Amino acid sequence: xxxxxxxxxxxxxxxxxxxxxxxxxxxxxxxxxxxxxxxxxxxxxxxxxxxxxxxxxxxxxxxxxxxxxxxxxxxxxxxxxxxxxxxxxxxxxxxxxxxxxxxxxxxxxxxxxxxxxxxxxxxxxxxxxxxxxxxxxxxxxxxxxxxxxxxxxxxxxxxxxxxxxxxxxxxxxxxxxxxxxxxxxxxxxxxxxxxxxxxxxxxxxxxxxxxxxxxxxxxxxxxxxxxxxxxxxxxxxxxxxxxxxxxxxxxxxxxxxxxxxxxxxxxxxxxxxxxxxxxxxxxxxxxxxxxxxxxxxxxxxxxxxxxxxxxxxxxxxxxxxxxxxxxxxxxxxxxxxxxxxxxxxxxxxxxxxxxxxxxxxxxxxxxxxxxxxxxxxxxxxxxxxxxxxxxxxxxxxxxxxxxxxxxxxxxxxxxxxxxxxxxxxxxxxxxxxxxxxxxxxxxxxxxx
Amino acid sequence: xxxxxxxxxxxxxxxxxxxxxxxxxxxxxxxxxxxxxxxxxxxxxxxxxxxxxxxxxxxxxxxxxxxxxxxxxxxxxxxxxxxxxxxxxxxxxxxxxxxxxxxxxxxxxxxxxxxxxxxxxxxxxxxxxxxxxxxxxxxxxxxxxxxxxxxxxxxxxxxxxxxxxxxxxxxxxxxxxxxxxxxxxxxxxxxxxxxxxxxxxxxxxxxxxxxxxxxxxxxxxxxxxxxxxxxxxxxxxxxxxxxxxxxxxxxxxxxxxxxxxxxxxxxxxxxxxxxxxxxxxxxxxxxxxxxxxxxxxxxxxxxxxxxxxxxxxxxxxxxxxxxxxxxxxxxxxxxxxxxxxx
Numbered sequence: 001x002x003x004x005x006x007x008x009x010x011x012x013x014x015x016x017x018x019x020x021x022x023x024x025x026x027x028x029x030x031x032x033x034x035x036x037x038x039x040x041x042x043x044x045x046x047x048x049x050x051x052x053x054x055x056x057x058x059x060x061x062x063x064x065x066x067x068x069x070x071x072x073x074x075x076x077x078x079x080x081x082x083x084x085x086x087x088x089x090x091x092x093x094x095x096x097x098x099x100x101x102x103x104x105x106x107x108x109x110x111x112x113x114x115x116x117x118x119x120x121x122x123x124x125x126x127x128x129x130x131x132x133x134x135x136x137x138x139x140x141x142x143x144x145x146x147x148x149x150x151x152x153x154x155x156x157x158x159x160x161x162x163x164x165x166x167x168x169x170x171x172x173x174x175x176x177x178x179x180x181x182x183x184x185x186x187x188x189x190x191x192x193x194x195x196x197x198x199x200x201x202x203x204x205x206x207x208x209x210x211x212x213x214x215x216x217x218x219x220x221x222x223x224x225x226x227x228x229x230x231x232x233x234x235x236x237x238x239x240x241x242x243x244x245x246x247x248x249x250x251x252x253x254x255x256x257x258x259x260x261x262x263x264x265x266x267x268x269x270x271x272x273x274x275x276x277x278x279x280x281x282x283x284x285x286x287x288x289x290x291x292x293x294x295x296x297x298x299x300x301x302x303x304x305x306x307x308x309x310x311x312x313x314x315x316x317x318x319x320x321x322x323x324x325x326x327x328x329x330x331x332x333x334x335x336x337x338x339x340x341x342x343x344x345x346x347x348x349x350x351x352x353x354x355x356x357x358x359x360x361x362x363x364x365x366x367x368x369x370x371x372x373x374x375x376x377x378x379x380x381x382x383x384x385x386x387x388x389x390x391x392x393x394x395x396x397x398x399x400x401x402x403x404x405x406x407x408x409x410x411x412x413x414x415x416x417x418x419x420x421x422x423x424x425x426x427x428x429x430x431x432x433x434x435x436x437x438x439x440x441x442x443x444x445x446x447x448x
Numbered sequence: 449x450x451x452x453x454x455x456x457x458x459x460x461x462x463x464x465x466x467x468x469x470x471x472x473x474x475x476x477x478x479x480x481x482x483x484x485x486x487x488x489x490x491x492x493x494x495x496x497x498x499x500x501x502x503x504x505x506x507x508x509x510x511x512x513x514x515x516x517x518x519x520x521x522x523x524x525x526x527x528x529x530x531x532x533x534x535x536x537x538x539x540x541x542x543x544x545x546x547x548x549x550x551x552x553x554x555x556x557x558x559x560x561x562x563x564x565x566x567x568x569x570x571x572x573x574x575x576x577x578x579x580x581x582x583x584x585x586x587x588x589x590x591x592x593x594x595x596x597x598x599x600x601x602x603x604x605x606x607x608x609x610x611x612x613x614x615x616x617x618x619x620x621x622x623x624x625x626x627x628x629x630x631x632x633x634x635x636x637x638x639x640x641x642x643x644x645x646x647x648x649x650x651x652x653x654x655x656x657x658x659x660x661x662x663x664x665x666x667x668x669x670x671x672x673x674x675x676x677x678x679x680x681x682x683x684x685x686x687x688x689x690x691x692x693x694x695x696x697x698x699x700x701x702x703x704x705x706x707x708x709x710x711x712x713x714x715x716x717x718x719x720x721x722x723x724x725x726x727x728x729x730x731x732x733x734x735x736x737x738x739x740x741x742x743x744x745x746x747x748x749x750x751x752x753x754x755x756x757x758x759x760x761x762x763x764x765x766x767x768x769x770x771x772x773x774x775x776x777x778x779x780x781x782x783x784x785x786x787x788x789x790x
Contacts (some may be wrong), residue, residue, distance in 0.1 A: 065505070070545035085527065087530060
């Protein structure tokens with residue numbers, strides 16, 4: 001098997017593992033914060049429903065964490081198995097955040113175990129809330145450090161290459177790469193946003209299925225409010241990310257926007273189909289790309305023609321970019337409508353069709369996460385380390401990658417189906433009405 | 449002490465901790481399955497689940513810590529081991545994934561009590577050490593060969609080598625022995641007489657095979673890697689201490705006394721043997737291609753990693769202590785007096 005082929009197969013396997021892992025990782029970063037907020041609201045309002053909300057979310061969360069942990073272990077090791085040449089080079093520069101990520105993960109794992117097995121063990125619920133802080137912090141910190149590594153791959157710095165040798169390595173400088181602030185902020189904001197919309201989906205789904213308990217209403221209102229806040233944050237940070245791209249990775253932005261000629265007052269292309277260098281059936285917004293890139297309508301945006309042909313990313317990333325942005329905008333708008341309507345007491349948000357739209361929100365957010373990651377990753381092709389190492393030079397020389405693809409595809413299939421089956425069983429067998437009744441009975445029993 | 453030595457010592461320590469906690473975990477799965485097979489499951493399941501539930505995820509982190517750490521301190525290992533290990537490491541990953549997720553699915557989620565799953569979980573616990581341990585054999589040289597300047601794994605040599613099979617057998621017996629001693633102690637703390645007796649029996653059964661295979665490997669090495677063998681012999685007195693500790697453990701278990709001390713002696717036994725083996729391996733990471741000196745990262749990264757490591761331990765040790773206080777050393781929890789499960 002040729003060298004190029006193993007590179008392609010390694011890319012496929014990495015894509016598969018990461019695409020599967022980020023679904024769980026996103027939930028893993030976002031949900032602890034939601035649990036923490038629910039528990040905090042419950043304590044503050046002295047409302048048992050929110051505490052129960054936290055508890056039920058936590059139970060489902062364990063299942064997703066388990067799959068997140070094992071797939072995270074897989075990608076962690078696959079980095080060295082599939083990209084040994086890259087890891088050997090990058091390990092010299094970027095090992096620090098990888099190492100710190102493990103500590104964050106360690107910290108989270110310890111406190112998650114404690115949190116899950118100390119329900120009702122402390123008299124004071126506030127003590128129990130304290131245990132969630134390290135869980136949420138650990139989850140956020142591991143996403144921070146691992147995104148730092150990815151940011152480094154997009155805009156490497158903190159070292160020099162002299163006669164093929166790495167010299168003057170500065171681990172801290174490598175961590176503070178130009179891509180880091182926007183990437184980290186965007187990853188976290190979208191994780192919180194996606195988790196909020198996913199939990200809202202569940203509440204809306206239960207309500208459609210006829211459960212009219214006030215518990216679901218509280219859950220829905222809380223998560224939609226959080227979804228609104230984080231989707232606005234996401235949009236703002238997305239704008240900063242555009243400005244970062246224009247400055248440091250103009251070829252990625254240009255490919256995403258099918259922007260060929262360098263020009264001032266560049267237009268933004270929404271949707272459409274590419275025909276040669278012409279975008280057909282597209283909505284073109286004048287000056288918008290210049291505003292996205294530099295904040296001024298008449299500023300100059302670098303076009304694709306400025307780059308060597310073998311250093312530009314594939315042009316289909318435009319569709320990924322559009323998917324991500326459209327879903328993000330829709331969710332921000334939609335949650336805004338919901339929150340305003342809920343405050344005003346407008347009743348259309350109780351209609352079935354509207355609730356189905358809420359149900360769609362969670363899966364849509366997950367699709368946007370996938371599209372966004374594919375966009376950013378495919379958008380830096382052909383580089384694995386932009387400007388330093390091409391993807392084809394980094395791949396393993398082992399001939400068995402194709403078999404491993406089949407092996408892991410089977411694994412992810414089992415894990416995916418397992419998650420769905422276990423989660424749906426868990427909540428179906430123990431609906432909230434039953435759990436509330438059980439808790440009442442238990443309390444009554446204790447008082448006697 | 450040079451930075452290289454600090455780096456490898458830290459990693460070796462974490463590998464050791466993984467060996468201990470993972471052995472308890474893998475062995476527990478096996479004993480659980482075996483007791484289901486012999487219709488004694490009711491005796492062991494509660495004890496095992498009560499221990500494993502809050503800590504299984506932490507166990508996994510020790511493993512991640514080791515492989516992330518070794519790439520960090522010795523990036524060149526990614527090139528050699530990464531290229532050669534694609535297939536065995538992928539298989540280990542799949543087993544690990546099935547195991548970890550199944551445990552969460554079964555104990556937190558669906559409460560599946562299907563026998564097939566229990567057997568699978570137990571079996572995967574035995575397959576995992578078998579899949580991971582050949583890495584130790586590879587590090588002795590002779591299995592990773594170079595062609596066109598690129599490393600590849602010689603499967604035929606690996607599968608026909610008595611050394612690699614001895615290491616597999618050692619890992620299996622050690623897993624069962626370590627796990628049985630620990631669970632004897634844990635069951636005793638829980639005041640569960642039946643489980644204690646059962647685990648005590650297993651501990652005594654597996655003590656013999658564990659020590660015999662461990663000794664056997666030293667002689668296998670004489671034929672496989674003479675240089676390593678001589679260095680091992682120089683450290684004979686450390687292995688002697690290790691053996692005395694082994695005798696102490698078996699004695700205490702036999703006499704049904706001080707199970708806690710028995711476990712501590714067991715950890716001491718493996719600690720001394722593990723580190724003596726590690727020292728004798730010095731300076732090679734992969735004989736004869738890779739030493740800890742030529743694969744070491746640059747100085748600024750090494751210092752940064754060591755600082756991060758110390759800071760990380762500052763966070764980790766108190767947290768681990770808290771975890772142990774709440775679950776391992778808390779009488780009410782161990783005895784299962786209340787259900788504190790989320």
